[in-house]
Amino acid sequence: MTRPRTQLPIQWPDPPFNIVLIEPEIPQNTGNIARLCAATGTTLNLIEPLGFQLTDKLVKRAGLDYWDAVNIQRFPNLGNFMEKSSKGRTRPEGERPRGCEATTKRSGLLFFSTSGTKSYTQAEYRPGDCLIFGSESRGLPLELLEANPDDVYNIPIQLEHVRSLNLANAAAIVLYEALRQFNREAEG
Numbered sequence: 001m002t003r004p005r006t007q008l009p010i011q012w013p014d015p016p017f018n019i020v021l022i023e024p025e026i027p028q029n030t031g032n033i034a035r036l037c038a039a040t041g042t043t044l045n046l047i048e049p050l051g052f053q054l055t056d057k058l059v060k061r062a063g064l065d066y067w068d069a070v071n072i073q074r075f076p077n078l079g080n081f082m083e084k085s086s087k088g089r090t091r092p093e094g095e096r097p098r099g100c101e102a103t104t105k106r107s108g109l110l111f112f113s114t115s116g117t118k119s120y121t122q123a124e125y126r127p128g129d130c131l132i133f134g135s136e137s138r139g140l141p142l143e144l145l146e147a148n149p150d151d152v153y154n155i156p157i158q159l160e161h162v163r164s165l166n167l168a169n170a171a172a173i174v175l176y177e178a179l180r181q182f183n184r185e186a187e188g
Helices: 027-040 057-063 078-088 142-147 167-187
Strands: 018-022 043-047 072-075 109-112 130-133 152-154
Touching (some): 018 167, 027 043, 072 078, 130 167
Parallel strands (some): 018 130, 043 072, 109 130
């Protein structure tokens, strides 16, 4: 007997949100995030160097058979990503965005770090935003944090017990908050 499944009513953003992983190191985390992206129509942006090959069996196993449903963008380095995302912000009116979206009032780049002083729930998420996470061992580069202090957010944790959350868990928490805010506004 097939187990019943229910697709809950939700409005998916167009353009979709973007998850950006800067130099991810653990293949299972990236595989889990790829599955999250497939489930939500989110674009996965990978900034090299990666600590593994996308063909690695651990990446494939964590992402299961959903890889064909994931829009993956790869960038050779952070500078290339930043350059491409800024060009994506100046698209002609009416043209679908190819990268991170932004308005004239905000960058569309939201950074998540244990050094952030604002909660991830305080961010104002908009379709096309880039939700940017650092590597598992190093986090986000300090120069990014220093250059974007108003756009750095944190997920509350008890720091006396752990240094940080698992990357895949953090990405899921933030993405679903972005989707929650988007749907609240779409309904209102």
